[in-house]
Amino acid sequence: MARIGVINISDGRDYVHSGIADFIRGNEDKLVQSLEAAGHEVVRGSAPVSANSVATSVAREVQAADVDITVLHYCVWAFPHFTMLAAGQISGPLLLLANIDPVQPGMVGMLAGGGALDQIGRRHTRLWGDPTDKAVIDAIGVHASAAGAVSSLRGSxxxxxxxxxxxxxxxxxxxxxxxxxxxxxxxxxxxxxxxxxxxxxxxxxxxxxxxxxxxxxxxxxxxxxxxxxxxxxxxxxxxxxxxxxxxxxxxxxxxxxxxxxxxxxxxxxxxxxxxxxxxxxxxxxxxxxxxxxxxxxxxxxxxxxxxxxxxxxxxxxxxxxxxxxxxxxxxxxxxxxxxxxxxxxxxxxxxxxxxxxxxxxxxxxxxxxxxxxxxxxxxxxxxxxxxxxxxxxxxxxxxxxxxxxxxxxxxxxxxxxxxxxxxxxxxxxxxxxxxxxxxxxxxxxxxxxxxxxxxxxxxxxxxxxxxxxx
The missing domain is CATH 3.20.14.10 (L-fucose/L-arabinose isomerase, C-terminal)
Known part of the structure; x- marks a missing residue:
């Protein structure tokens, strides 16, 4: 199966991030567990991205792990420039995943980040849904498998x-x-x-x-x-x-x-x-x-x-x-x-x-x-x-x-x-x-x-x- 990086994108205000950090981590755990249960190897970002410096450092960590595809995970409102900074450190394929939650506007964060990537011509894929939903996990697997096949060609x-x-x-x-x-x-x-x-x-x-x-x-x-x-x-x-x-x-x-x-x-x-x-x-x-x-x-x-x-x-x-x-x-x-x-x-x-x-x-x-x-x-x-x-x-x-x-x-x-x-x-x-x-x-x-x-x-x-x- 594929090697998948997961990075959670958060709110840049300290007082907001501190109040939603546990919610982010809980959703990340669900996503990682679902991906691993499907047979994938997952490389987790060391921390949710809540600052400029964290966006670049965490993305560099995941990039260095030689993953096939990187999932930027939005389960809350996320500052769009964090997406841009993280994407700038990642050379491989990007997949933007939003939770559908009427309380926490992760979908809004994905749309804002994805729109910013569109403006600079950075290709990416977007998915949305519950991290425990098999259809969502299968869809991630499809893109990860394709990314693995493409990355296997490079340098061969x-x-x-x-x-x-x-x-x-x-x-x-x-x-x-x-x-x-x-x-x-x-x-x-x-x-x-x-x-x-x-x-x-x-x-x-x-x-x-x-x-x-x-x-x-x-x-x-x-x-x-x-x-x-x-x-x-x-x-x-x-x-x-x-x-x-x-x-x-x-x-x-x-x-x-x-x-x-x-x-x-x-x-x-x-x-x-x-x-x-x-x-x-x-x-x-x-x-x-x-x-x-x-x-x-x-x-x-x-x-x-x-x-x-x-x-x-x-x-x-x-x-x-x-x-x-x-x-x-x-x-x-x-x-x-x-x-x-x-x-x-x-x-x-x-x-x-x-x-x-x-x-x-x-x-x-x-x-x-x-x-x-x-x-x-x-x-x-x-x-x-x-x-x-x-x-x-x-x-x-x-x-x-x-x-x-x-x-x-x-x-x-x-x-x-x-x-x-x-x-x-x-x-x-x-x-x-x-x-x-x-x-x-x-x-x-x-x-x-x-x-x-x-x-x-x-x-x-x-x-x-x-x-x-x-």
Whole structure:
């Protein structure tokens, strides 16, 4: 969950503050207890702000605690310049929260302080209600989660392994724009590093990974494009990427893959799927976002979504629209993390639904594709795209669906049965989606997380382009 700072803003008259200090502290206790009960870590200001010097000193304390978001709490009338002084010491997001109390005019204090912030162009969010109200606490959590996702980007490094794939302009972003908007650096690394490090990988570890797949998934060796040796090469490429990530301190990555690796070395499907999983053959691990085709905007979208959902993020091509059923086939080689097969923390449960097939003719170097059907459930789908050079988040709600075996096989055969599929029903008409969506890749996380992603747009000052049937 998030790390939240709480600062109470009070009246600047000594004789007034002394009479309301206990009331302020009692309301602060309720707010902090509610936030902590919701799973957040709270950093409390050392004292209610009742003087100029206190406004700056307390705000500096909270700023130094590296919080994701700071809540300025108004449960009484508060001198507006205290808000300005505190805000001047806080570089992160601000949320102004007012109690609704007919006796103590906290709402008035919030409006006065918020209006002053408006005058200088300081962005902030306003909420109001009882500090024990779950709806209020949930709303704070939404903004705190978004703030945490945005702050996690700043100072992070994206590792781009290889360059632009197959002329795909939507996969390439400007590094100076990334620094300016998101605070992300880009490290350029040649794909030969995967080849070189694969050859140096521990043979015992490569064998261990191959045997793990053979034990838990269904491996369809054909003696040509998928052999134990090729599967071990793919496992070695995963180990190569792990060493690059550790050595270069890469927070998220993308691998070009096509056409060089898929034509002459091995497909990167195993690498990308397992990096995006919360486990490998050695047990649980932190999910690492890795986008196929070195898709920079895709990886950036996934990194934001991962921090919001705390789950793996799906990466797919928008492969086909079945107009007669109003469903979409979201499919892209082996990029789907195996976690999506059953959405289980037990890899054996997911891999029981996974097939490793010999790669198709697109990828003559061979290796395994990671095939499964994404489990059913509500999903939030979207992607950061650019329109005339400006970022926007294209966002929608949808559902992944599962069908009987006969229907599933029929749908798969219409595209590429050896690849993973997610059957998606989107909250957007087909003609609207195809007319407006700004890329061939899309990303998804479980549940309805649109509120957090809307807040991310506000924090980053980028356009929200939301799709609905309404």
């Amino acid at each position: 490094t994206f590792g781009r392994i290889g360059g632009r794939p197959m002329g795909m302009n939507t996969a390439v972003a400007a590094t100076d724009q990334w620094q300016r908007i998101f605070g992300v650096d880009v490290e350029e690394i040649d794909q030969y590093e995967i080849v070189r490090r694969t050859e140096l990988a521990d043979p015992a570890e490569k064998r261990k990974g191959r045997e793990w797949f053979e034990r838990h998934a269904t491996v369809h060796y054909d003696g040509k494009k998928l052999t134990p040796e090729l599967l071990e090469k793919q496992v070695g490429s995963y180990l190569a990427m792990r060493s690059l990530i550790d050595e270069w301190n890469l927070d998220f990555t993308g691998i070009k893959g096509q056409p060089e690796m898929t034509q002459y070395f091995a497909t990167m499907d195993i690498v990308e799927a397992v990096l995006n999983d919360p486990y490998d053959w050695n047990g649980p691990k932190e999910t690492h976002v890795c986008a196929t085709e070195a898709d920079m905007d895709g990886a950036l979208t996934m990194q934001i979504m991962k921090h919001i959902s705390k789950t793996p993020v799906l990466f797919a091509d928008v492969r086909h629209y079945h107009g007669d059923k109003d469903i979409w086939d979201l499919c892209n080689s082996g990029q789907h993390a195996t976690w999506f097969a059953a959405r289980s923390d037990d890899p054996a449960e997911n891999l029981a639904k996974v097939n490793l097939y010999p790669e198709v003719f697109f990828f003559p170097a061979g290796g395994a594709s990671v095939q499964h059907i994404a489990a059913a459930g509500q999903m939030t789908l979207g992607r950061l795209t650019r329109n005339d050079g400006k970022y926007r988040l294209q966002l929608m709600l949808g559902d992944f669906e599962e069908y009987d075996k006969e229907t599933t096989e029929s749908l798969m055969k219409m595209s590429t049965p050896e690849w993973p599929h997610a059957w998606a029903r989107l909250d957007a008409p087909g003609e609207v989606f195809l007319s407006r969506f700004g890329a061939n890749h899309i990303h998804a996380i479980p549940g309805d997380r649109r509120a957090e992603l809307r807040a991310v747009c506000e924090l980053l000052d980028i356009t929200l382009d939301e799709f609905t049937r309404g």
